[in-house]
Amino acid sequence: MKLKNPPVNSLSLEMLTELVINLEKLENDKAVRGLVLTSEYPGIFSAGLDLMEMCGRNPAHYAEYWKALQEFWLKLYQSSLVVVAAINGASPAGGCLMSLICDYRILADNPKYTIGLNETLLGIVAPFWFKDTMVNTIGHRASERALQLGLLFPPAEALQVGLVDQVVPEDKLQSTALSVMAQWLAIPDHARQLTKTMMRKPTVDHLVKQRDADIQNFVSFVSRDSIQKSLQMYLQKLRQKKS
Numbered sequence: 001m002k003l004k005n006p007p008v009n010s011l012s013l014e015m016l017t018e019l020v021i022n023l024e025k026l027e028n029d030k031a032v033r034g035l036v037l038t039s040e041y042p043g044i045f046s047a048g049l050d051l052m053e054m055c056g057r058n059p060a061h062y063a064e065y066w067k068a069l070q071e072f073w074l075k076l077y078q079s080s081l082v083v084v085a086a087i088n089g090a091s092p093a094g095g096c097l098m099s100l101i102c103d104y105r106i107l108a109d110n111p112k113y114t115i116g117l118n119e120t121l122l123g124i125v126a127p128f129w130f131k132d133t134m135v136n137t138i139g140h141r142a143s144e145r146a147l148q149l150g151l152l153f154p155p156a157e158a159l160q161v162g163l164v165d166q167v168v169p170e171d172k173l174q175s176t177a178l179s180v181m182a183q184w185l186a187i188p189d190h191a192r193q194l195t196k197t198m199m200r201k202p203t204v205d206h207l208v209k210q211r212d213a214d215i216q217n218f219v220s221f222v223s224r225d226s227i228q229k230s231l232q233m234y235l236q237k238l239r240q241k242k243s
């Protein structure tokens, strides 16, 4: 599956909705057992949540957007398919989250392709289920440091901390993803799927129990004037980068 939402594959409401629909289609297709997730645009895997969905909108929109993000996370994190992320570009914040909920991560070796949950750099806080997903991958201490500092890891460091499973030359990314997929598909589906469910259930239950409260938290947090100002300033900085 190639992510295709120009210019930076931000996770807009529309993109999240389409991703969920496409995942459902693939899961319902008995001929499909695995999925390689990559970007149509080498250089950018995903810029994460769409900042335009979080700026200057009304509370009902924020709630709808957050619910769609939760839905996407729940769908992909619990997917019965083997999901391999072939990360062919920068992967900050929600882009990193999307990779973390796959089963295996391969990052192309390019110093510009950084990955991490950098929310604090924007003056915002990674929600508990982003944090849980990261802790499940790299452990508590490394997550605490990465989250507080909003670290974006270049490939060698991402590998060292365990944020990705493999770093390969850019021209070997797709072939490596396919051989990893073959290895995972050699395991009987039912045993692998039940194991995945068992490993991920506590984290899923944590969000499911708090879903409505989490939406309310997001809406009140993002509606604050101070947060709106931070986000606007961040967007402006991104735009000014060009000039």
Ligand SMILES: CC/C=C\C/C=C\CCC/C=C/CC(=O)SCCNC(=O)CCNC(=O)[C@H](O)C(C)(C)COP(=O)(O)OP(=O)(O)OC[C@H]1O[C@@H](n2cnc3c(N)ncnc32)[C@H](O)[C@@H]1OP(=O)(O)O
Binding pocket: 007, 008, 010, 044, 046, 047, 048, 049, 050, 051, 052, 090, 092, 093, 094, 095, 118, 119, 122, 124, 125, 126, 127, 217, 218, 221, 222, 235, 238, 239, 241, 242
């Ligand atoms: C108590 C707490 C309770 C609840 C918590 C509540 C709320 C917290 C929610 C927190 C969750 C946040 C997760 C996120 O994902 S936030 C988004 C974070 N993303 C980023 O920081 C990435 C920003 N982008 C970049 O760093 C670069 O764009 C990138 C490296 C991806 C690509 O660089 P490049 O130089 O190739 O492109 P740019 O010129 O920078 O960008 C091109 C245009 O795209 C626009 N852009 C970039 N990123 C985004 C985005 N995430 N959303 C929307 N638009 C984006 C950028 O502004 C440029 O636009 P134009 O200038 O062309 O108009």
